[in-house]
Amino acid sequence: MDQEVMDELKEAIAQLLEKEEIHDALPMMKQATNWGDLESQKQLIDIFLHGKYGIVFDPKNGFAYARLAAMNGDAQAMYEFARLNKEGIGCAKNMEQAFYFMNKAATARYPFAYDELAVMYLMGQGCQKDIEQAGFWNLKALEQLGHTPEIDKHARMIKKALEKA
Template sequence: MFRDSEKGREKQERVMCEMEEHAESLASAGEVAAPPGTAGAKVINFKERASEMRIKSTFSGAVHASDAAAAAALGEMFLNGEGVTPDPVKAARFLAIAAKGEIAQSMHQLALLHLDGVHVAYDAEYAIALLQGARAQEHLPSITSLAELYIFAQHCERDIEQALELLYAVVFENDPSVFYYLAYIYDKFPMHRDPHEAAYWYRRAAEFGHYKSQIRLAALYATGLGVPRCQETAEAFLEVALESGTPQDPKLLYWQGERMALQPETRFIARALMKAAAEMHFAPAQRMLLQQGWR
């Protein structure tokens, strides 16, 4: 039994070493030295073209399916610390191999790392190309991530029409994030504003326990925007949102509360959101409670 486990460990270590060597070879593929005698001549700066080269290599299809699958598994291990010490840099190397093998989940994870730009180089162009590649395989998280980028103009230009096309293509997947982003577009952008449509999609998301949508529905019912004005329904949605099992972001609660404090009809929502954020020891919310005299 002991020998078997030792052999298993040795095999895993051998595979990991081989995959790391493969990752290193891919990572250095574009580092070409300038040919002799080119001093003063126009030499391609490969660092400036790193994004273009990465995009080209990603979709070259040079990785065998079995190698890609193994790299995807190792990338997950190092990314999430499953049985190993978390190492996003090493994870990115394995995910890059898996991405070359067109594994959608790995393409998605690698894109997020490059958008974050903390452990690997920030490269929005490459990240968006990865997300678009995963989108071609109908990978839902990549589709919603792309839509989010286009809606909030993060790492790219705002493109609401493209976001709508992406979201409506997967609307029957019953994903609350898809419903929420559709509602957000119809709620917040003047060229597409439709309170009734916004309320419909917020409600669809709220049915899945999406607390952001539940908070927004509380505000809509408090003001009668797109729905009948009803204080009791507003209070009910607010109560459900604050009791949500989903971890809540105190910054978002504070931001929503700050905006809702501006309207008398939604001030009760603002107070509840600020109290919730303050209980999470979010200092700006605690200050707001003191300034407003809310208890």
């Protein structure tokens, strides 16, 4: 794809979004994603999964663009894609794929993936149970995100599991 053409397309998209003409921008954004534009892929995730610009939740399209951005190496998209697979949103549940991409997101230093990965190791979701790995990722979540009720709850569960082992 010629960079000048891509730049012109992205400028046209930006102008439409600025005028809140999302329905005119969507086909152009989809074309940009097909040409490999990661920024457009991520925007479409926000639009279809998080209701950006008032678009109704569309899990199948959200899943498709999350997969595309995850395959293009974006850590946040890997996290989103893993969660969709884990919950079966926009797809059939696939715990192995969820674990694979959650692990990729965590190793790419996306902090919100840390505690999710800890729980997957703790419960053996998509992987073998590994309490030590669960503790490692939970500690990283605590270091990066601080104490939250959910992270602290998981830390207590991991501590109990370690005591039983």
